[in-house]
Amino acid sequence: MKQLFIVLCALLNLFSTYRSFAQDSVVTKLAKANVSSFLPEGNSFSGLGWTKIMDKVNGSNDVLIGEDHFTNEIPYFTSALASQVKFDNFFCEIDPFTAGILQQKIKNLSDIELQKYVNRYGNTFSFYAFTSEFALLKQLAKSNTQIHGTDQIMVVGDRVICNELQKITKNKKAKDIYTTIENNSKIYFDNFLKDQSKPFYLFTDDFEKNIEKLSLLELSPKEGQIIAALKQSVKIYKSRNHHLRIQLMKNQLMEKYSDWAGKRNLFKYGANHLAKGESLMEVYDIGNLVNNIDDSKYKNSLHIMILSTSGTQASPFQGFPEEKIDENSSILKTLKPITRAIDGNQWHCFDMLPLRKALNEGKISISDIKLSRIIKGYDLLVIIPKVTASKIADH
Incomplete structure (x- = not known):
């Protein structure tokens, strides 16, 4: 009897594994039918994927970029968007006071004075301690985009x-x-x-x-x-x-609501924060708040997740070693049914709406809750073939 029980358990486990693999294959097939590629070109991109991204960006007042931090390529991507679309406001993962200080310094100091200030205080700027991120902030501030932070004050x-x-x-x-x-x-x-x-x-x-x-x-x-x-x-x-922390971030966002209501707004936070529905960390975050506000006004916010499957990313602090992207990390493991559809070394953009429609209609079944949240929470998934670690400015 005991042996029969063991055999039945093994068969059930095998069936469950086969079913999961079969469902993953359906997801991969659907992802492959809804992916387009693009390539960096100068300060922007070219290719069908970029055209599709810009069509979506131009169709929404609120564009939310959910990222993996500490690389050069994501601020480059964001800079390319901001070069083609004039945003009134930029919301980022830094406290509101530091955000205001940085905007004021960028606007009022000469290039030499600004560099001296960065050399002295730059490693206190959170993500904007990094050269590529600070360059993005300068670009936005100089184009008269208002910089807003929503977060607690960084430890330094x-x-x-x-x-x-x-x-x-x-x-x-x-x-x-x-x-x-x-x-x-x-x-x-x-x-x-x-x-x-x-x-x-x-x-x-x-x-x-x-x-x-x-x-x-x-x-x-x-x-x-x-x-x-x-x-x-x-x-x-x-x-x-x-x-x-999330309550604080949402409270700070709503304190500025009169400044961004009805305007063109760009949001750039960790991917955990910007899903349309429940976040990847099981709370209702900024992405959900913005989505609900737009929905109440018969509009759609655009949610883009962007990350890489290989390369290196920086440590949060100067002097610490950069790290290799771990292809077996939780998020990349979760996304494998989609990223298996990647062919070649170009940048890839997946349209998540057909996947979401299939999921909502019960045509695909996904046991991975995090993958389900990503499909339901993001409109586009951008995969960079290889990223490079951001560098903190010399001090």
Whole structure:
């Protein structure tokens, strides 16, 4: 009896594997029928895939690019879009205060002064510490696209923010505390780069004591807002509360709603954040919020996922080694039924709508929930054949 049970289990497992493989083959076949290729050309692209992307981009006010971070090719792709379409607003994965600081510096400093500023503070700019990403930010700012950030303050972002607060505060005690935070943030970050067991200053009791001292002082409304944001950022980092972070990002987006409602808007975040429905991390994120707002106005937002199957990507911090793209990573494993349809070394664009229609109508069955979320959440999937790691500007 026991042997029969073992045989039945083995047969069921074999049947399940065969069924999964058969369904993957159907997905691959459908993906192959809805893919087009394109190639970089100068500062843009050429080919049927690019034509299709631009047709979709031109048909939507809200374009959302869900990316894999730390490569040169994705800001290049975004730059090419922004060169052909004038966007009123650019939303990105950085806190709103740093976003405002960077836009102001790009617009008001000379090229030499700006480079000096980047050399001094660039490694506090989150993703925009990287040369290719900062070049994209410059392009957008100089074309009068408004830069908006929606995120908590980066673990080393206290330094650049407190440097600016020193300039605007009218309270001498506050100025001294801002200076202390800026200096200590740099010291702690330099120590972290040498020894990753060392904490960031933002995580220390001393930082929290200084923030509490600031809370008791008479300060401007803007200073009060930033101090509250620093407190909340510490709370998010220490609690590792992903949902709270997403709540903050959506709240910040809606605070600026009057600035972007009815305008042409470009969003660029990690792919986890920009699906139309449930995100890849099982919450309803910015992509879902924008999709619902557009849907309420009888419009469609355009959601593009972009990543690569090979190459290298950078580490978040200067001096850390770049990493090879892992073809067996969770996301690339999930996408294999689609990426198997790739033929050649060109860039490929998959139209996900036929896949979504087949899934919704029950013509295909997908057991991988993440793949289902991608198909339902993204309109286009762009696969880059090979990427190169971003470089942080020399300091």
